[in-house]
Amino acid sequence: MPLSEQNRTSVDVFKRERYHAPEQWYDRDGEPFSPQTNYAVGGNTKIYAAALMRMRDRDFEAVQYQAALSPEWPIKYSDLEPHYSEAEQLYQVHGNMSADPTEPEHSQGYPHGPVEYGEVMAGPVAAIAAKGFHPTALPLSLTGQDDDPTGDAEIFGIEAALQFENVTLKPRPEPWRSIPIPLAKRLKP
DSSP states (O other), X not given: OOOOHHHHOHIIIIISOTTBOOSOEEOTTSOEEXXXXXXXXXXXXXXXXXXXXXXXXXXXXXXXOSSOEEOOOSSOHHHHHHHHHHHHHXXXXXXXXXXXXXXXXXXXXXXXXXXXXXXXXXXXXXXXXXXXXOOOOOOEEBOOOSSOOBXXXXXXXXXXXXXXXXOOOOSSOOOOOOOOOOHHHHHOO
């Protein structure tokens, strides 16, 4: 996705839905809804601002809310940790895992140090830290390219795969029909 103005402004990308999926999906009751997904080479990774945050251990646990229980996941953070580390290496993440006290354990460090705060952020960051909080730069996937600085699936996945002669990119393929499978069936080994 080129860095043209209409690809950087939130009005074009979100309000005018420049890359928004045109079809309707249906929930389990048959009610239609518009999916919050985007169609472009690289998929939703073109729209996510390149922040690659890990879920926390507690995100996988049951949570009791006032009206209902959010059930415990059938997997834990530790099951996903090796995949987080592999993705962070692939996506050339810039970050500092020791700055955020809620950051879960990592088996590998980020491949690059954090992006430094700009001058305009120095005051607010210092004020937040003075209150005892831990302002932390988000872990970001960055390419170092002037024309497309944020890392995404096109840059780190598709372009790398296209180096092989047996790989072809087919733009705008017809999607297969999606048949919803109840969650319980998908989770059984």
